[in-house]
Every structure is written in structure tokens, then in C-alpha cells.
Amino acid sequence: MSPALPGRRVITVTAACAALIAASALATPAGAADAPADAPATTDKVLVIGLDGAVLDRVKAANAPYLKGLMAQGLTAKSTLYANPMAATSSGPGWSTIATGVWPDKHGVKDNSFTGKNYTAYPDFLTRIENAEPALNTYAAADWEPITSTDQNGPIFSAKVDKRLSLKGDRDGYHTEDPKIAAAASAELRDQNPDAAFVYFGDIDHAGHTYGAASQRYLDTIAESDALVGRLLTAVQNRPTYAQENWKILVTTDHGHTDAGGHGGSTLQERGTFVLAKGAGIPAGSVRDDVRLVDVAATALAHVGVSATGIDGVPLGAPDDDPFDTLRPNLRARVDETGIPAGAKGFTHTPPAGWSVDNSKMGTGGVTEWAGWAFATDEFWSQAQRDQWRELNVRSRDVFAVADSDEWDDKSHTGSFDSTLITPKWAVTGGTTKNLSFQTHYRHEAGQTAQVLVSYNGAAPTVVKSYTADAVARSEALTLQVPAGATDVQIRFRYSGSNNWFWTVDNVKLG
Secondary structure (H helix, E strand, O other), rough: OOOOOOHHHHHEEHHHHHHHHHOOOOOOOOOOOOOOOOOOOOEEEEEEEEEEEOOHHHHHHHOHHHHHHHHHOOEEEEOOOOOOOOOOOOOOHHHHHHHOOOHHHHHHHOOOOOOOOOOOOOOOHHHHHHHHHHOOOOEEEEOHHHHOOOOOOOOOOOOOEEEEOOOOOOOOOHHHHHHHHHHHHHHHHHHOOOEEEEEEHHHHHHHHHOOOOOOOOHHHHHHHHHHOOOOHHHHOOOOHHHHHHEEEEEEOOOOOOOOOOOOOOHHHHEEEEEEEOOOOOOOOOOEEOOOOOOOHHHHHHHHHOOOOOOOOOOOOOOOOOHHHHHHHHHOOOOOOOOOOOOOEEEEEOOOOOEEEEEEEOOEEEOHHHHHEEEEEEEEHOOOOOOOOHHOOOOOOOOEEEEHHHHOOOOEEOOOOOOEEEEOEEEEOOOOEEEEEEEEEEOOOOOOOEEEEEEEEEEOOOOOEEEEOOOOOEEEEEEEOOOOOOEEEEEEEEEEEOOOEEEEEEEEEEEE
């Protein structure tokens, strides 16, 4: 095992570890601005705890003081997964997404067969740490073998990790093996010097399969796992050097469960995940809607000073400056849709300040929610009609813009769908180059058009991008050549069709 660098530590904790830290009031240093001038430097460490198959609402209902303590002292963030054909809502893709910080279309794991895995291009965050800072100590412990075992379909965490513990916890084994994982990991955290660690517990998922997420037995298993998380957090707090360390704790899960038990499909119960986090810079009792599962790896890497370039995740400390997300307080409940729960608030036609929607060419009638460009959440839009790739819109966060001629057509109307989303006017300098970036998710069918148009100084818009094939969950970047004399630019996203598919746009930036 490599020695630790002074002044830096990282611990990655899954859902169990985060709870322990929260309940035991594991504090993070106040920060340079609040510390005395002669205060000793702290060592940054990160712990990620993984709780397989844990449902956040059931965690809240269980006797789980450590996990609830983490929520009270840190961040609680719900997140939704993909569905097929990107990947099943199962453990192989879920833990691969958490570990690598990229979605299944990059890491290649679509199910528990691990066929197509591409960990060479997209390694786990502990391996990234080893590659960048080999002097840092890394540790991983799990009783689902593909996570750490070299003899199974994985390992998700590679042999470059300094120390890996693998136990076999299949079937009833998790109930006996999880405590062994907790004992070994607690000793490692307390007595050794890991800078970044990942610890996994699998018994909650087993209870979900056997008894269902709605059962009392599932709640009881959450309580038992919470106690194991507490052991990890206590071990951290009992470190001889704890007072000189800056720990960040993360707790997460790989997928949800149905009330009856099971996962793998596209329901929100199965797609539901969460991230709990505690540490410096994370407000106590905070709740966020823009966090994604890929952010776990990005946050762990950032905390120990390792670059997360090339991954999909964003560190939790990064600001959310997407204007669409400011619309969340104004979201409405369904009007014409029937598949969306009546109380779910998730759409509006009112754009953010400075933006506008041109519906002058739009037909009349149709489904109210999708009459022209709308602004919606994943939980709302994907339930309009499941298993038509709406669940694949994983690179959008929180509130995004959506044009959906397929759903709009489900109610009688005249004319066709033709709507244009328009940005504010942004200042530019003539003769320069600007980069237009945005997240997009587009499903194509003959008869529809999707165009990005640019207008300088109010001149007629010109097309700079047309979509003529599927562009699934893509990060788009377009280079704009600003003409001489131009002082402002305005971007338009025009979508037209009639009972075709859809187009989403999010996080539009001119850089």
C-alpha cells in the first residue's frame, strides 16, 4: 500500500457510511476563512458507502438514525436512472455508473453480464486516483463479487486499488457477510490510513427481492444496515488523526425496488436512486434536484484534488447556473395526461427570464402539457409514456426544455407541431469564435425536423445544425463564427412534426 500524501485524504462512503458520519456528528473543518491563521493544514479524505437496492422514501420511514443524521447535517438528493435500451436498472450498470462517473453508453455495462464493459477507457474513481496520485491510499470492500473480485464479471474496482476485500454475499449470505465487511472496513478506516474508500452492503437489496420494498422486513433490514453504517462512521471519528482531517462522506444506491420486490424495468420505483453527502461546503439539511448518480465519482475525485476530466459527473460543489432550473417552483400538475400521478408537479410553458417560445406556427388543440416547447422534469415527462426512450435523457438535469409531438398528438388538434425556443440576446464581438454548448436528447423519425438557428444583430436566422438521426443523451458543442460587426447573437431551437418523436434541450451556454 502506498503511503499517504500529507494534507490530503479522500474517503468514499456509500449510503451506510454517510449515515454513520451524520449520526455521529462527523464534522468537516470550517474552512480557511473561519480557521485561525496558525491552524494546521487538514488532510482531505473521502468515503463512499454503497447500499444496494435502497429506496430513499423507505429509508426515511425506517429506524435509521445514522442515515437520517446525515440528511439532517448534509445533503439529500434524489436522482433517476436510465432504462433499457441504454441499460437495465440492475446492479452491474448501477455500480459501474457510480464508480466510473459516466453513464452506461460510455462504460458499456448494460446488465449483470457485464458484456461490453469498457473500464479501460472509463476506470473507477479509485483507479483514477491511483493513476493520478499513486501515493494516495485507496480501499474497496464489498460482498457482491463483481465489485472487487478478479474472478467474476468485474471487477468494477480494478487491481490498481491498493487494498480490496471481496466476500461472497449471494442469497442469504448478505445478512452474514455485510457485518464482516463492516468489521473489516471499520478496522481499516480507524487503524490504517485510507485516503479514498468505497464500502458496499448488499442486504437491503436481498430483502427487497425476497419481501418487497413495501414490507416491514425491508424496513428492518434498512435499520440493520444503518447500524453498520454507524460502525463505519464511528471508526472514522475514532481515528487518532481525525481532528486534522477533512472528511467528505457520500452514501448512494445503484437502483430502486418495486413495492412487491424487484427491479430492472422502467418504473420510477426501479429507476429511483439517491445521493446523501456531508462535508465542507455542503449546507446542513439541504435538498437538491439537479444531482445525478455520476456525481458521486466526480465529487470524490474533486475532494482529493484529482481531475475528473472526461466523465459525466459534476462535483457537488459546482454551482447550478442553468436558467431552466429556476422554473422548478413554478411547475404545474398534469392537465390532459393520464399516466402521470395527479399530484406530481412537473411542467410549465412559462420560460425563464429573457427566454421566449414562438408558437406562431403551432397547431391548436392537442395535449396541453406538450403544446409547444415546455419545461419539465424527468419524473414528469418520462411517465407520459414509458419505454419510448424518454428515460434515456440522462444528461439533462432538474428542469429541461422538451418538444414532444408524439405526446401532443394524443388529443385531437388542428395543424401540426411547430414551435421555436429562443434564447436571450447574448453579447458577442465581431470576428471572434464562440462555442455553443448544450445537452440534448433527440429521437428521430421521418417527417419531423429539428434545427439550431443563429441570428446576429436581429438578422434572419440561419441554420447551424440539423438533426436527421437519433442523438441520444448527447453533450453538444457547436463552434460559431461571429461575423464582423456583430454585437449580439440569439439562438433558436425549432422543432416541427406531427405524431413523430421528441427533442430535449438543457443547460444552454455560450462560452
